[in-house]
Amino acid sequence: MINNRTIVAWLKLAARSMEENKGYLTDLDAAIGDADHGINMERGFKKALTLISPVEDRDIDAILKTTGMALIGSVGGAAGPLYGTFFLDAAKALSHLNELSNTDLVLLFESGLKGIQRVGKAKPGDKTMIDTLQPALEALRSAFAYGTDLIEALRWMVQAAKEGMESTIPMVAKKGRASYLGERSAGHQDPGATSTYLLIQCLLDAVESQS
Amino acid sequence: MKKLINHPEDVVRESLEGFSLAYADLVKVHFDPTFVYRADAPVSGKVALISGGGSGHEPMHTGYVGRGMLSAACPGAIFTSPTPDQMLEAARTVDGGQGVLFIVKNYSGDVMNFSMAADLARSEGLRALNILIDDDVAVKNSLYTQGRRGVGATVLAEKICGAAAERGYDLPRLADLCRRVNLNARSMGVALTSCTVPAVGHPTFDLAEDQIELGIGIHGEPGQRRAQLKPADEIAEFLTLSIIEDGPYQRTVSEWNEEKEEWQDLALESPPLKYGDSVLAFVNSMGGTPAIELPILYRKLAQVCEKKGLRIARTLMGPYITSLEMAGCSITLLKLDEELASLWDDPVKTPGLRWGI
Numbered sequence: 001m002i003n004n005r006t007i008v009a010w011l012k013l014a015a016r017s018m019e020e021n022k023g024y025l026t027d028l029d030a031a032i033g034d035a036d037h038g039i040n041m042e043r044g045f046k047k048a049l050t051l052i053s054p055v056e057d058r059d060i061d062a063i064l065k066t067t068g069m070a071l072i073g074s075v076g077g078a079a080g081p082l083y084g085t086f087f088l089d090a091a092k093a094l095s096h097l098n099e100l101s102n103t104d105l106v107l108l109f110e111s112g113l114k115g116i117q118r119v120g121k122a123k124p125g126d127k128t129m130i131d132t133l134q135p136a137l138e139a140l141r142s143a144f145a146y147g148t149d150l151i152e153a154l155r156w157m158v159q160a161a162k163e164g165m166e167s168t169i170p171m172v173a174k175k176g177r178a179s180y181l182g183e184r185s186a187g188h189q190d191p192g193a194t195s196t197y198l199l200i201q202c203l204l205d206a207v208e209s210q211s
Numbered sequence: 212m213k214k215l216i217n218h219p220e221d222v223v224r225e226s227l228e229g230f231s232l233a234y235a236d237l238v239k240v241h242f243d244p245t246f247v248y249r250a251d252a253p254v255s256g257k258v259a260l261i262s263g264g265g266s267g268h269e270p271m272h273t274g275y276v277g278r279g280m281l282s283a284a285c286p287g288a289i290f291t292s293p294t295p296d297q298m299l300e301a302a303r304t305v306d307g308g309q310g311v312l313f314i315v316k317n318y319s320g321d322v323m324n325f326s327m328a329a330d331l332a333r334s335e336g337l338r339a340l341n342i343l344i345d346d347d348v349a350v351k352n353s354l355y356t357q358g359r360r361g362v363g364a365t366v367l368a369e370k371i372c373g374a375a376a377e378r379g380y381d382l383p384r385l386a387d388l389c390r391r392v393n394l395n396a397r398s399m400g401v402a403l404t405s406c407t408v409p410a411v412g413h414p415t416f417d418l419a420e421d422q423i424e425l426g427i428g429i430h431g432e433p434g435q436r437r438a439q440l441k442p443a444d445e446i447a448e449f450l451t452l453s454i455i456e457d458g459p460y461q462r463t464v465s466e467w468n469e470e471k472e473e474w475q476d477l478a479l480e481s482p483p484l485k486y487g488d489s490v491l492a493f494v495n496s497m498g499g500t501p502a503i504e505l506p507i508l509y510r511k512l513a514q515v516c517e518k519k520g521l522r523i524a525r526t527l528m529g530p531y532i533t534s535l536e537m538a539g540c541s542i543t544l545l546k547l548d549e550e551l552a553s554l555w556d557d558p559v560k561t562p563g564l565r566w567g568i
């Protein structure tokens with residue numbers, strides 16, 4: 001079962017992962033963007049960690065909302081409003097919960113994805129973080145429908161996220177900075193799709209480390 | 212990396228600290244959230260003009276804060292759009308009771324962050340409108356991309372709208388003017404070298420000694436295509452013709468509708484330049500190209516304009532919208548009418564642009 005401690009553990013692992021992968025994400029962004037994605041993400045999650053420490057014991061929505069506000073206020077770029085909205089909208093959908101059922105977890109990702117699409121207007125196939133998030137959500141849903149337990153479902157989710165991330169390599173970008181490259185954006189993995197994969201991987205790690 | 216900096220993470224802050232010391236008579240700087248604003252703000256009875264974007268394009272935007280231009284500028288990290296709290300706090304500080312116009316370059320990050328800021332400002336009872344600048348002809352269509360980027364026209368829009376705000380234009384009229392400047396401006400740029408983001412430490416892309424990158428933006432991002440380095444005349448001719456021969460450009464933008472109180476999609480078209488038009492010609496250095504080379508480009512630009520029946524009525528030449536130390540240039544042509552030309556001539560007193568006062 002995911003509770004507020006799991007969510008905090010997730011965000012801590014996410015901050016560490018963004019720090020460790022700062023160079024990797026920035027290099028991916030240098031190829032098709034403007035070489036700032038890793039720097040932006042590291043700054044944002046570092047900020048989120050400092051802001052959530054006073055609310056760590058509160059309900060999950062309070063933690064997610066604080067995270068969203070921290071990201072909007074510190075990441076900048078496209079990723080700031082997008083990831084920020086993900087967490088804010090997830091928080092809105094999960095008010096006053098201390099634990100997440102399987103359905104709630106699906107709702108978290110579903111609401112977050114809808115938020116990203118509302119703000120960024122990207123569709124699957126546009127070579128963005130959506131291409132990781134959408135199949136990952138599908139996999140989570142099918143895993144639960146199939147009756148797997150939480151950890152197994154998250155493993156399915158991570159696998160789908162990985163495939164989604166890799167599926168962006170041949171894509172021609174239609175949103176964000178990479179779209180200016182046209183055909184030249186093909187052959188490179190999307191930085192935002194990659195950071196989304198890392199975040200999902202961190203959720204699995206957080207749940208595994210707690211059980 | 213060879214730069215005159217102390218620590219990569221302190222570049223933006225320390226630069227702003229020095230900037231506000233050097234120009235204390237013109238501007239003030241506020242940190243956390245970060246923005247630069249007119250020393251005499253708020254100016255009551257005048258619409259406030261706010262722009263912003265990633266740092267690294269100096270003098271844009273902070274250098275254009277002052278009388279006759281911007282009321283405030285919100286610098287983000289290098290090449291990264293600023294965050295909504297910066298624009299919100301800037302709006303609160305400089306609003307003189309007549310509302311705020313946000314001039315936004317069309318990059319996904321800037322558009323999202325400025326839209327959020329405008330929503331927040333309106334929720335506090337401020338009047339706020341956003342106008343997008345998207346003048347870069349290197350981006351061909353808007354259907355399969357984020358749409359054209361905002362480049363050189365941004366400087367021209369900030370100057371012209373700043374003058375109009377000073378003359379007392381109200382918010383809707385100022386928004387119309389800004390949109391008109393954008394629809395009548397086109398730009399195209401070229402890079403001879405890449406640039407190095409301090410926090411990254413190495414150049415954003417590799418470009419061989421004899422290679423150039425055509426159709427670049429202003430963030431060291433790769434351009435439309437690579438080509439062989441050519442003499443200045445050929446490059447200037449190529450850039451100028453790319454602008455003059457660009458056909459009508461259509462796109463749909465999202466603007467706030469004050470009557471309906473909602474964001475609305477608006478179909479806009481930039482008309483192409485035509486024989487007999489008067490233009491403002493703007494030759495810009497990307498930062499690393501020395502001042503001696505710009506007139507060489509201008510010389511060819513003037514010849515091409517003459518041949519194509521365009522009358523250059525005003526000129527701007529120099530490093531006004533840069534990409535750190537990138538060598539290269541951009542050319543912008545803005546079709547002028549009497550109103551635009553006269554607003555261009557109005558006095559301006561900012562750290563980066565100053566005449567008539």
Ligand SMILES: Nc1ncnc2c1ncn2[C@@H]1O[C@H](COP(=O)(O)OP(=O)(O)OP(=O)(O)O)[C@@H](O)[C@H]1O
Nearest residue numbers: 037077078079120122128129176191192193292320
């Ligand atoms: N409209 C969008 N919808 C969904 N994801 C997007 C959109 N635009 C960009 N992205 C994602 O954001 C990532 C880039 O994030 P990054 O932090 O580098 O912002 P940026 O594009 O450099 O922003 P800015 O334009 O302000 O510099 C892309 O890899 C892509 O996955």
Ligand SMILES: [Mg+2]
Nearest residue numbers: 033034036037
């Ligand atoms: Mg980027």
